Amino acid sequence: MQPKLKEMLLDLSTEPYKRTGKFNYHWARGKLWHDPIFAALIDQSVFPNGARILDLGCGRGLLPAWLLAAEQMAEIGNMPDAAPPPKGLQFRGVELMAHEADCGNQALQPLYGNRVQLVGGDMRKADMSNTDVIAILDVFHYIPIEEQDQMLDQIRAALIPGGIFVTRVGNAGNSLRFRISQLTDRCISFVQGHRLPGMWCRPVDEWIRALESRGFSVQSSPMSAGTPFANVLLIAHVA
Ligand SMILES: C[S@@+](CC[C@H](N)C(=O)[O-])C[C@H]1O[C@@H](n2cnc3c(N)ncnc32)[C@H](O)[C@@H]1O
Numbered sequence: 761m762q763p764k765l766k767e768m769l770l771d772l773s774t775e776p777y778k779r780t781g782k783f784n785y786h787w788a789r790g791k792l793w794h795d796p797i798f799a800a801l802i803d804q805s806v807f808p809n810g811a812r813i814l815d816l817g818c819g820r821g822l823l824p825a826w827l828l829a830a831e832q833m834a835e836i837g838n839m840p841d842a843a844p845p846p847k848g849l850q851f852r853g854v855e856l857m858a859h860e861a862d863c864g865n866q867a868l869q870p871l872y873g874n875r876v877q878l879v880g881g882d883m884r885k886a887d888m889s890n891t892d893v894i895a896i897l898d899v900f901h902y903i904p905i906e907e908q909d910q911m912l913d914q915i916r917a918a919l920i921p922g923g924i925f926v927t928r929v930g931n932a933g934n935s936l937r938f939r940i941s942q943l944t945d946r947c948i949s950f951v952q953g954h955r956l957p958g959m960w961c962r963p964v965d966e967w968i969r970a971l972e973s974r975g976f977s978v979q980s981s982p983m984s985a986g987t988p989f990a991n992v993l994l995i996a997h998v999a
Pocket residue numbers: 816817818819820822823854855856857860881882883884896897898899902903954
């Protein structure tokens with residue numbers, strides 16, 4: 761995505777957070793600008809038009825903020841040279857920190873109505889029915905490996921052929937990048953008020969095997985450009 765276009769999209773997608781206070785607004789700007797995943801999700805045309813997306817561990821709803829702003833920009837002809845962003849997306853989100861889900865609703869519902877519905881709750885108990893795409897971005901490592909596997913079973917059962925599971929995970933190993941990822945995650949989580957019992961990470965090859973063994977076909981791409989982290993985007997299609 762061209763930097764100029766990214767700047768315009770940043771302004772449009774974060775403007776709604778102004779009504780939720782300075783911290784949330786600046787948090788949204790920092791994350792959407794510095795994290796390469798948001799531009800990549802548009803550049804790689806990950807989401808089909810009209811998809812019903814379930815965003816587990818949705819935080820303040822930055823994924824819908826970004827994608828719905830991109831749709832608006834395309835509608836008014838401001839994205840002529842970019843990959844066309846998806847149209848008509850509907851978002852449900854589940855977030856452990858209810859105040860973050862509330863912040864996302866407060867920012868986005870005045871603009872997008874019930875196209876964005878975020879609730880406080882544990883993703884392990886989420887209703888996954890009536891969903892075309894399930895997204896879990898930077899969240900899986902907060903639950904133990906056995907529970908990750910149970911969730912992968914539920915996700916596979918919930919998605920029909922053509923369904924997509926999108927996740928970003930840390931590539932566990934001895935690399936300095938992975939250690940920096942973990943340290944940063946612990947610090948940010950602590951500052952945000954999370955008291956995490958632990959972190960459960962695995963190497964990306966294990967993630968791919970876990971997905972393929974459940975019948976997904978998987979594309980992986982490094983997703984840490986411009987950051988010191990060891991993150992990988994996995995896009996898993998139900999064959
Ligand atoms: C690193 S943030 C990522 C937020 C969002 N996915 C994004 O990319 O902007 C991880 C989020 O997962 C949430 N989380 C952790 N465990 C969870 C669980 N069991 N159920 C729902 N949300 C959870 C945290 O509260 C936090 O907001």
